[in-house]
Amino acid sequence: MAGGSLVCEVWPSRLATNLVRLPGLTPARDAPDAARRIRTMRRVPVNPAIQGRSYPPTASYLVGREKVREFARAVFATNPICLDVEAARAAGHPDVVAPPTFPVVVQEHTLAQLLGDPDAGIDFGRVVHGDQRFQYTRPIVAGDELTAQLTVTAVKSLGGNSMITATTEISDAAGAHVVTATSTLVVRGDD
């Protein structure tokens, strides 16, 4: 799933959510085939036994200074501590500090593990991003080498849908906790 987010915050039709995830999509050409694929897709409910399941820690992610600046500009951050090394050091940080939502870049790799697990039974065409939280022990700074590990902390049924709470612990090279990124994913049940 390189090249597209796995989880989206909106809820168009089932057809829609499946189609937008097909790489290299040409809607006019691919629509009939995609529709056929969706019709023949087996409806598998989310496997409640994934509650408590952890996936292997991701490969180390090296936080680059220019990546922090690029992300900061993209979320309209103007605080010099995100952009200027001297300002960051003057404020007591070893390098530029990533904006509060930057951990999503690392978390994304763990959500890919969950959504790609055939045993979980998550049809990601039916998934929407319900809510998101970041809880920090310390800020992320350029130079950090981070690994992330996802645990499914809850699977609930609500009105025919499944609600999955995916908790990703992000740690530094010394194994110390940096931030926990939690997503609630809503998986729509059968129509």
Added chain:
Amino acid sequence: MSASPDLSALSVGDEVARTEHLITRDSLVRYAGASGDFNPIHYRDDVAEFVGLPGVLAHGMLTMGVAVQSVVDWAGNPARIVDYQVRFTRPVVVNRNDGATLSIVAKAAVVEPEERRVRVDVVATVQGQTVLGKAQAWVSFA
């Protein structure tokens, strides 16, 4: 550390920030590159229309990221945001020509002077409609 606001003068309900951000199609392309989220519903009208959306949408995580910036500026340092959460309640349609204007009003919701912590609640609206729910940031000056 950086300068911090005077917590002794802060009361629950006080407005700590009020800003507007113009999100354009350029913003979406920039965020796609920075975040790695290249879902085409965030930059292609034909795909958005084909899948039945009202238009090209901002990434929810972009809205979440922008919405906290005025809180960061009030706090004086991004490292002081120790907990931040939102619920995605309404998509932000980004018009090809005019973009979308995200209005932010941030108020102190919980003030804990002893712990030097404040919970700031953010109301994020586009054209008068709320787009994020339960948008709360804990700011620590400890």
